[in-house]
Amino acid sequence: MIYLDHAAATPVIPKARQAMEDYFSEQFFNPSSPYLPAKHVRDNYEFAKNTIAHTIGAKGVDIIITAGATESINLAFTAVLSAVRKKTVVAWQNGINNAEKVLKMPNMTEILILSTEHASVRAVAQHYATEVGAKLIEVNVDKNGLIDLKDFQNKLSSRTVFVSVSLANNELGTIQPLAEIAEIIRKERERRLKDVLDARGSAGHIKDSARDVKNNAGNTRPLPLIFHSDASQALNLIDISVARLGVDLLTINSAKIGGPKGVGALYVSHEVELRPVIYGGGQELGLRSGTENVPGVIGFAAAAEEAKSHVMGNRKKYQKYVEILKSELLKCKLEPVFLGNPKHQLANFCPVSFPGIDAERIIYLLEEKQVYLSTGAACSANKGTVSRVLKAIKLTDAEISGSLRISLGMLNTEENVREAGKLIVEAVEKEILRCRK
């Protein structure tokens, strides 16, 4: 088997499995139980949370454990509810009594996401936008999938409450300049604060028209503006620090970095107010109820630590592998188009298109040779829908049709990558012949 789809799933690494081992049948206690062995489990759980948090430059108390990236993203977007509730209070303070009306007034608030966000971010954003009557706006990317910062600046308005931009795209591997985005957001926040202070200063005059609420002037506090990033793909290839990135919320995931499935986390900065997605016994600071998945978190911690400590080595290794792969693919009679720009791309990604070819057929041909790769994100690949990401970077139909997502990882070696390259070329050329007949 040659596995080229590490962006879809990774095996659990031996260190993570070993770490989990004890927690299934020996240290199985409920961490909330009152006796000593259960308290040990609680301690080890909290220690693991700290380990996970440290890999992104945070503390254990700053992260909420979830059942995976999708749940983390859902939890992140609940910030929209708090933001809008605050806005409602503000409107009420300004004399608009029917706060419900403000809450549901269309387009009073806006949510910005990148046009290439993962299906789950898109679905969650749509849900919360509908929930509060906000407008969901997409920010454009360039041909490499990189955010168009001018477009972002234009679309970021005084009504924006939430911005969500993935650290690295799940189909192209494009790494977004989060720190630059955060800086633009910081300036908008400053502007809002200044507006509020100015309004307060103007003879204590409290304005009361809907327009003023809309413009966020005369409010006692500015409309919140929250920055979330989905970093599911990146923990083993980018040295992540929440402070350096300037995010308020960061989603991380165990299953993409050699940890077990069914565990994720959300970093939450102190300024952000969330609402639970799952109510109940009050675990995870009341933000995520349910008995803690102790083995999962222990395994996640081991995988995260391993990922973090090999960031530099992984990067070098995969760069080399991608070079080998590309040199093989370039031998094809049909010239490949490499997608994205390696300067702003995860080192293990090699998305490529053989224009005009039917990529799904290539996948079936390679499947026979036990080479496994994907046409796009696993979820959309399965549904046979055309990748939004490839559309967003304005590929031609022929290019989209011939697109393969190749993501290298722990199951690859120089040899099997070279072999995969040869087999892909073989499959593409076989397919060209079939079409000519």
Place this chain on the structure above:
Amino acid sequence: MIYLDHAAATPVIPKARQAMEDYFSEQFFNPSSPYLPAKHVRDNYEFAKNTIAHTIGAKGVDIIITAGATESINLAFTAVLSAVRKKTVVAWQNGINNAEKVLKMPNMTEILILSTEHASVRAVAQHYATEVGAKLIEVNVDKNGLIDLKDFQNKLSSRTVFVSVSLANNELGTIQPLAEIAEIIRKERERRLKDVLDARGSAGHIKDSARDVKNNAGNTRPLPLIFHSDASQALNLIDISVARLGVDLLTINSAKIGGPKGVGALYVSHEVELRPVIYGGGQELGLRSGTENVPGVIGFAAAAEEAKSHVMGNRKKYQKYVEILKSELLKCKLEPVFLGNPKHQLANFCPVSFPGIDAERIIYLLEEKQVYLSTGAACSANKGTVSRVLKAIKLTDAEISGSLRISLGMLNTEENVREAGKLIVEAVEKEILRCRK
């Protein structure tokens, strides 16, 4: 170690661990990926879902996999949103234009839960009640923790949209007569349907006052009435069949029956409309997004199958163990009060009180002898709050103070149960001496 707290957590049984083994690092593929080994994983996942569903007399398509009982309960309660939305539509059809107003009109709808429900059910019920402006009403229990059916019948009104009663209580082990409750609910549904048909029949007259909506007369369809049960504790001791129980929604849990933590399921009958708690890629029929926790579900299936096939044997075994334990406890100088009625109690439960004793001190004394048990539910035990369940069955303060929750299970033998009994008596008598000094 003698473990007497199986209601808080159970070790993963060997069969479940073996079943999971392959799915961590070998069959690790994303079930949504397009190549053959991933499709095998998808098949095995669906097969496991079927296995789980069969243990409660349902099919794989009838259950939604979640990250545990708490999430399942949250998902179940989203039915309240759909029910109320329907009600809003109904109100609108009746000429009340401001549907929002109906939605938020206090006490237009009611949610009924048992006064002894688990903290998580209580918290979720409170959240959804607040969300739609419904009234949360508690149904009384008798001194054994058994539902007061007369009280239930009195409190079930034409405004009730949701009823949640646990199959077995997590502190007393009391088994509720779900089929009888379901029958009362069925009659109320029939009455509502008749009302609607009568109203339609009366010369096509469409009534339009708020009173009519309240009374649910003149509506084009009746207000939904949904019945949920949390069966987390019971799968290894009761032969569960959703049809026989008459529930619309049933929560089951892996971690309490020898399966891994972090997995649960919700049975959903075809008539019930839910809303996702977690939005995203659209897994689990769109009701629970996120990459499937394949090893977790495989392990859950193995544990559920094992639990189901030993229901009769378990019951006999634990009845015997409880008898042994009780005969030991009866040797205590301070007469124990056994809580609940064994006729309506999970066979592995032996909740007991030594009136006037400080149960927390008993737990610490026993901890030194490596005997582990709890004073109440693990979650509330940890917070030092007084058990609502013990209050609900009207124990005296002295009885509450001296209450121990003992739940037997797979880690027990005749010998260690007898030994535990002796050690508990020893601890209680030691504590009596200390108090007399």
